[in-house]
Amino acid sequence: MSTTLRYGLIGTGMMGLEHQRNLNAIEGVEVVAAADPVQESLDWATFTAEGRPLETFLDYRDLLTADICDAYVISSPNFTHRAVLDDVMKSGKAIMVEKPLCTTVADARHILEQARTYPNVFWVGLEYRYMPPVQHIIQVAQRGELGDVAMVAIREHRHPFLVKVGNWNRFSENTGGTLTEKCCHFFDLMRLIAQSNPMRVMATGDQRFNHLDETYDGRTPDILDNAFVIVDFENGVRASLDLSMFAEGSVNNEELSIVGRTGKAEAFIPSGIVRVGQRSGWGAGVHEETIVDDRVLVEGFHHGASFLEHLDFAQAIRTGTPALVTAEDGYWSVLMGAAAHLSIDEGRVVHLSELR
Ligand SMILES: NC(=O)c1ccc[n+]([C@@H]2O[C@H](COP(=O)([O-])OP(=O)(O)OC[C@H]3O[C@@H](n4cnc5c(N)ncnc54)[C@H](O)[C@@H]3O)[C@@H](O)[C@H]2O)c1
Incomplete structure (x- = not known):
């Protein structure tokens, strides 16, 4: 080399x-x-x-x-x-x-x-793991400042999928479906924060508004644009994802919260704001700051995450x-996306053991 x-x-x-x-x-x-x-x-x-x-x-x-x-x-x-x-x-x-x-x-x-x-x-x-506010609250949780982690909630409210070269992202067969393509990031974060593997997934969602007026070679895109997903982890942590891809009317695209036995941490992207509070302080004890990582030389489209x-x-x-x-992180995030899609398609709880 x-x-x-x-x-x-x-x-x-x-x-x-x-x-x-x-x-x-x-x-x-x-x-x-x-x-x-x-x-x-x-x-x-x-x-x-x-x-x-x-x-x-x-x-x-x-x-x-x-x-x-x-x-x-x-x-x-x-x-x-x-x-x-x-x-x-x-x-x-x-x-x-x-x-x-x-x-x-x-x-x-x-x-x-x-x-x-x-x-x-x-x-x-x-690379969402590398977004500085996300990294910050994960470290807070991993240092034990929230007590035993019990709940992870992730909301992504954003714009529709952008246009790609050859429009490959308009069909689930090319992307793996929105909950794999896009939400693998969030399933990866849930698993990283929970420090456990997922046990079962329950989801609801559909393609409500986006891309329905487009056609490619006579086909209309089949891309899910909204969903709620609930994940139970083996160690008892539970997590939720709230996805809307017709939510340009938002200040933040992603909002994450981690709640433990003793405290709660939240991160907001792109504003970079994080909040950490303890139950004992009620609302008055919540500390708020904006997280910036000085090592970031290129912000890109992901707030410096892919640079880090x-x-x-x-x-x-x-x-x-x-x-x-x-590869194991990649594997699990694909499995969780597939489980969420299967749950929507069949209207039932999906156990990860069915897919492994
Ligand atoms: N980490 C993130 O947050 C993030 C963000 C966006 C995209 N992505 C991922 O990056 C990948 C590319 O997405 P994109 O947004 O750049 O799409 P894009 O359509 O803008 O670019 C894809 C490029 O790959 C080329 N290509 C097609 N087949 C190829 C092949 N066999 N070998 C080499 N190149 C080939 C296309 O011609 C095109 O130029 C996807 O897997 C996507 O999910 C990740």
Whole structure:
């Protein structure tokens, strides 16, 4: 491995370029290559390189054959992850694959099996863990400042899905469904905060308003845009997700709360506000502050989270230490999304044991 870590991007749409901008700003790393089947996306990557040398490939397999990288960052559409990973894992190089790990439970199981013996860093881009206010309240909980954690509530009220290259995100078969595609982040946070695996899931939701007036090759999108999901964890923690994707009339897109035996912590994004209070102080004892992480040099579309994630990914590659966001984390978040969709489809409680 050269002293400077050399990265190759696979997929240079919105998220691939966010990774590129992050890496451009980090010392000791360089993006040397990009692969994407769409020339326009490659042109964006060349533009984002801002004069740095960048080799481009229309087929990622030619990038792998060139063997000029120490690490690959996979930001191709969700439904391509499994096939791309099958090829990239033959390289033995460090890998960061965007969330969701893949779109089906069968693929998640397959990738987890491969990753268990992978000889290099295998990292899943569940970067909401790195949003500074989220990190802050997770640390508060993990230091025991809330007592035994009992409840996790996550609300995402945001805008509809954006337009993607080739409109791949308009159909559940390509995304894994909204509760996998989007909400894998929140299921991952629930599991991280609960420090336990999920036992059962109950959900309700549908496609109420979004994308119903669009057609692609004669088909109308089938993308769920609102849901409530309840998750019971093995250790008794319970969590809820409240999702609306027609809620532009909001100050914050994400609101998280963790309640323990003795205290409560909340985080609001993008305002960056966190509140931590103890039962004994009632409302008067609630401390409020705005969390900023000075290490963030690129805000991107995720409030610096994917930048911070790259600092840890590079550190893991250099030190040969295991990934901090693992294939197992990716696997569970896909399973929880699939369980929530199954619960909606069949109108019943779904036990995770059915999917494992
Ligand atoms: N971590 C996050 O918060 C976050 C945010 C947005 C997107 N994502 C994930 O990033 C991935 C890409 O999403 P996006 O928003 O950039 O989509 P996008 O449509 O903007 O870009 C995807 C790019 O991948 C290219 N592509 C298609 N097939 C490919 C293949 N086989 N090999 C290489 N490139 C291929 C497309 O041509 C396109 O340029 C998805 O998995 C998505 O879920 C993660």
